[in-house]
Amino acid sequence: MRGLPPVAITAMVFVAGFALCTAQFPNFASTRVAANLLTDNAFLGIVATGMTFVIISGGIDLSVGSVIGFTTVFVALAIERLGVPPLVAFAAILLLCAAFGAAMGAIIHVFDMPPFIVTLAGMFLARGASFLMSTESTPITAPLYSTVSDFALRLPGGGRLTAIALIMLAVVAAGAALLHFTRFGANVYALGGSRATTALMGIPVGSMTVRIYMLSSVLAGLAGIVFSFYTAAGYSLSAVGVELDSIAAVVIGGTLLTGGQGSVAGTLLGVLIQGLIQTYINFDGTLSSWWTKIVTGILLFAFIALQQAMLGIASRAGPRKAGVLKS
Amino acid sequence: MNASSDPGSALLEVRGLSKSFGTLRALQEVDFTLRAGEIHALLGENGAGKSTLIKTVTGVFPRDTGIVRLGGAEVAPRSAKAAVDAGIATVYQEVNLLLNLSVAQNLYLGRQPTRFGLVREAEMRRRAAELLAEFDLHIDVAEPLGNYSVAVQHITAIARAVDQSARVLILDEPTASLDRHEVEILFAVMRKLALRGIGVIFVTHFLDQVYEICDRITVLRNGRLIGERETAELPRIELIRMMLGRELAGTTSERAAAKVRQAGEVCARFEGYGKVGCVAPFNLALRRGEVIGLAGLLGSGRTETARLVFGAERADSGSATVEGKPVRLQSPRDAVAHGFGYCPEERKTEGIIADLTVRENIVLALQAKRGLTKPLSRAEQEGIAIRFIRLLDIRPPEPERPIGLLSGGNQQKVLLARWLATAPRLLVLDEPTRGIDVGAHAEIIRLIRELCDDGLALLVISSELDEIVTYSDRVIVLRDRAHIDELEGEAIDVSNVLAAIAATGTAGAEAGQA
Numbered sequence: 001m002r003g004l005p006p007v008a009i010t011a012m013v014f015v016a017g018f019a020l021c022t023a024q025f026p027n028f029a030s031t032r033v034a035a036n037l038l039t040d041n042a043f044l045g046i047v048a049t050g051m052t053f054v055i056i057s058g059g060i061d062l063s064v065g066s067v068i069g070f071t072t073v074f075v076a077l078a079i080e081r082l083g084v085p086p087l088v089a090f091a092a093i094l095l096l097c098a099a100f101g102a103a104m105g106a107i108i109h110v111f112d113m114p115p116f117i118v119t120l121a122g123m124f125l126a127r128g129a130s131f132l133m134s135t136e137s138t139p140i141t142a143p144l145y146s147t148v149s150d151f152a153l154r155l156p157g158g159g160r161l162t163a164i165a166l167i168m169l170a171v172v173a174a175g176a177a178l179l180h181f182t183r184f185g186a187n188v189y190a191l192g193g194s195r196a197t198t199a200l201m202g203i204p205v206g207s208m209t210v211r212i213y214m215l216s217s218v219l220a221g222l223a224g225i226v227f228s229f230y231t232a233a234g235y236s237l238s239a240v241g242v243e244l245d246s247i248a249a250v251v252i253g254g255t256l257l258t259g260g261q262g263s264v265a266g267t268l269l270g271v272l273i274q275g276l277i278q279t280y281i282n283f284d285g286t287l288s289s290w291w292t293k294i295v296t297g298i299l300l301f302a303f304i305a306l307q308q309a310m311l312g313i314a315s316r317a318g319p320r321k322a323g324v325l326k327s
Numbered sequence: 328m329n330a331s332s333d334p335g336s337a338l339l340e341v342r343g344l345s346k347s348f349g350t351l352r353a354l355q356e357v358d359f360t361l362r363a364g365e366i367h368a369l370l371g372e373n374g375a376g377k378s379t380l381i382k383t384v385t386g387v388f389p390r391d392t393g394i395v396r397l398g399g400a401e402v403a404p405r406s407a408k409a410a411v412d413a414g415i416a417t418v419y420q421e422v423n424l425l426l427n428l429s430v431a432q433n434l435y436l437g438r439q440p441t442r443f444g445l446v447r448e449a450e451m452r453r454r455a456a457e458l459l460a461e462f463d464l465h466i467d468v469a470e471p472l473g474n475y476s477v478a479v480q481h482i483t484a485i486a487r488a489v490d491q492s493a494r495v496l497i498l499d500e501p502t503a504s505l506d507r508h509e510v511e512i513l514f515a516v517m518r519k520l521a522l523r524g525i526g527v528i529f530v531t532h533f534l535d536q537v538y539e540i541c542d543r544i545t546v547l548r549n550g551r552l553i554g555e556r557e558t559a560e561l562p563r564i565e566l567i568r569m570m571l572g573r574e575l576a577g578t579t580s581e582r583a584a585a586k587v588r589q590a591g592e593v594c595a596r597f598e599g600y601g602k603v604g605c606v607a608p609f610n611l612a613l614r615r616g617e618v619i620g621l622a623g624l625l626g627s628g629r630t631e632t633a634r635l636v637f638g639a640e641r642a643d644s645g646s647a648t649v650e651g652k653p654v655r656l657q658s659p660r661d662a663v664a665h666g667f668g669y670c671p672e673e674r675k676t677e678g679i680i681a682d683l684t685v686r687e688n689i690v691l692a693l694q695a696k697r698g699l700t701k702p703l704s705r706a707e708q709e710g711i712a713i714r715f716i717r718l719l720d721i722r723p724p725e726p727e728r729p730i731g732l733l734s735g736g737n738q739q740k741v742l743l744a745r746w747l748a749t750a751p752r753l754l755v756l757d758e759p760t761r762g763i764d765v766g767a768h769a770e771i772i773r774l775i776r777e778l779c780d781d782g783l784a785l786l787v788i789s790s791e792l793d794e795i796v797t798y799s800d801r802v803i804v805l806r807d808r809a810h811i812d813e814l815e816g817e818a819i820d821v822s823n824v825l826a827a828i829a830a831t832g833t834a835g836a837e838a839g840q841a
């Protein structure tokens with residue numbers, strides 16, 4: 001299937017990493033560690049799923065970290081200051097995010113601007129707006145928040161699969177289905193192959209672009225809600241740099257940074273690898289948590305080099321298969 | 328799918344269509360009429376405006392003036408999608424395909440069979456295989472399209488359009504990379520569609536094909552309509568005069584008055600050269616001033632031979648010598664360093680860098696060969712560009728125009744110029760005249776002869792036997808990935824080459840009089 005070989009490598013890296021941790025820390029291989037891995041990285045898994053669509057379509061979305069930050073502040077203020085019921089606040093912020101993403105997609109398409117520039121502007125805009133609303137961390141005390149954080153599926157061995165981990169797994173599963181099994185998904189790959197050709201093949205390129213960025217922003221909003229559950233607070237400085245973490249997860253997951261190839265499953269593995277490094281550091285106790293960034297950087301570099309090498313081999317691979325023409 | 332109009336009635340009418348790109352008037356008040364159930368050739372020189380007419384009618388370009396009627400009702404599609412929805416399916420010249428998607432996805436993108444919103448992958452593959460079987464193509468449709476040859480990619484694009492053509496099918500140079508057998512299959516499909524009452528517009532530079540399949544002909548020149556005729560009533564000489572606006576100097580199919588040229592000394596020699604699964608070991612000596620033609624069916628090992636010679640494929644047996652010295656050709660870079668040049672068949676899709684100007688595209692390979700430390704001065708670049716623009720009659724003759732804005736055939740000429748500019752010792756040309764109009768075709772063949780007189784060794788692959796016979800000093804015939812025969816001097820003529828290809832009567836004689 002598309003993108004399988006790089007995903008296989010990502011999976012091997014993950015398994016090897018897990019084995020390494022287990023060898024070093026005897027109680028590492030437990031459902032508790034595994035469940036925490038999912039919980040701690042729930043918001044990252046959700047944004048990275050959206051980012052996968054954007055990157056496969058040949059774009060990039062730098063605004064997602066700021067959208068998460070904006071969302072946490074918006075939700076916290078709406079619930080705590082204005083007394084809005086949490087579910088109403090969630091619906092409102094998701095609609096707002098949808099409009100924000102749609103606007104970025106429309107600008108990218110209509111003015112034929114590089115996504116990099118447009119979403120960079122979106123990043124400053126969203127971050128700036130969250131500072132305007134509040135510069136302080138606002139704790140959220142609504143009852144729904146404690147209900148949700150108390151909820152968990154108990155796993156044998158003491159692990160707790162939390163609500164936010166479940167939301168993340170659901171998003172990843174739905175994202176995978178959308179990308180791999182629908183017309184929308186096929187069009188995303190097509191756009192990453194070539195925009196001009198996709199248009200000549202009769203795909204509405206404009207509305208696809210709008211919908212892809214809309215999806216990314218909505219998932220960033222959802223990630224923001226999940227983040228607010230995770231920290232039980234809204235803070236305008238939260239999730240700074242998460243756009244880069246999620247791009248890293250997507251690329252480590254085997255998606256081509258230039259678009260046209262990739263998978264959601266790979267992205268989940270990419271997220272988990274980053275989480276694994278962080279967990280290792282926590283277990284060790286003496287290492288600085290910045291090692292996460294350093295190891296992620298090395299992995300990122302290795303994966304991009306690998307992709308280039310594989311592309312090189314593919315283009316050298318010699319005569320294209322001739323069709324079997326029966327005469 | 329339904330023949331909505333009676334055969335013979337006007338199906339697609341274009342009236343007074345004009346289109347300008349800036350100051351360039353690509354189409355001026357063009358009229359065009361396609362009848363239901365006919366196959367209609369749209370002809371003209373490179374840059375005449377054929378592709379522009381197609382794109383303007385199908386809404387890829389907005390039109391300046393004019394109207395288009397389909398089955399009597401006015402239509403004005405604003406995008407390729409709108410044209411398809413109205414019943415007009417098109418294969419554009421720059422072939423609309425996505426190499427990263429599977430063959431099946433390419434055939435059904437945007438119209439995949441679905442159930443509850445999910446694509447029915449198995450059903451889609453089954454249909455794709457069926458659709459391609461109509462074209463006698465039996466391949467794994469789940470593989471990415473990029474894994475297949477250019478010919479297969481073209482057939483896939485054509486099959487998609489054929490499957491979508493409800494009323495009109497437009498094919499812009501679809502046969503440029505198909506071999507004789509594939510062309511015949513395509514023609515059979517076109518005839519079948521015409522019988523159903525679908526109108527087919529067919530753009531090509533192969534006049535034989537025009538006379539073989541088209542009912543009527545419309546000729547454009549410099550963006551203007553020159554005339555519309557019944558094929559049966561238009562002699563070939565007259566057609567060429569309409570296209571060029573002048574007589575064609577000399578005919579190309581006469582073997583250039585066997586002027587016995589002094590074949591120079593051997594400049595490159597390959598002995599027992601081959602690669603398992605690619606081409607069986609062969610001996611090949613290339614002499615200065617000599618043209619060697621490689622003839623054979625598609626997949627017979629012609630392109631593979633060229634790739635081995637150029638180092639794009641690593642030989643696993645035999646040895647190579649250049650000017651008497653043994654060399655190792657591990658990569659195209661080695662080959663370039665030894666003064667080899669290779670103009671590949673896929674140049675149409677892969678060779679051009681659309682945003683660079685004609686001048687920059689021409690000097691690209693030369694600059695790469697000289698290395699970054701010895702840049703060509705602007706004046707040198709211009710000199711080279713202007714020389715080749717004149718030699719190859721590249722139009723419009725503006726070195727500073729981005730190549731992406733040239734017509735398809737003129738882009739081809741620029742790519743040819745790129746390799747010629749490197750003044751190589753040995754040049755390999757894979758299908759050098761594909762997509763090039765009759766006038767320029769003769770020019771290129773003349774140029775090939777001239778280059779050889781200057782001491783260049785040429786290895787030319789072509790499916791046009793007439794053409795190969797015209798310029799080759801030796802013809803090597805390939806079959807089933809092995810060199811099976813070699814013709815020299817007087818022995819070179821179309822029937823001998825055909826006989827050699829079909830020698831044991833196996834691999835069909837459908838190489839035809841291509």
Ligand SMILES: Nc1ncnc2c1ncn2[C@@H]1O[C@H](COP(=O)(O)OP(=O)(O)OP(=O)(O)O)[C@@H](O)[C@H]1O
Nearest residue numbers: 348353373374375376377378379732733734735736
């Ligand atoms: N997008 C564009 N922008 C500017 N000029 C263009 C553009 N497309 C085509 N042209 C110009 O319009 C003229 C007609 O080009 P067109 O592609 O229609 O020729 P054609 O008849 O299809 O030729 P060929 O046989 O080489 O494909 C050419 O002079 C070309 O340079």
Ligand SMILES: [Mg+2]
Nearest residue numbers: 378420734735
């Ligand atoms: Mg054209």
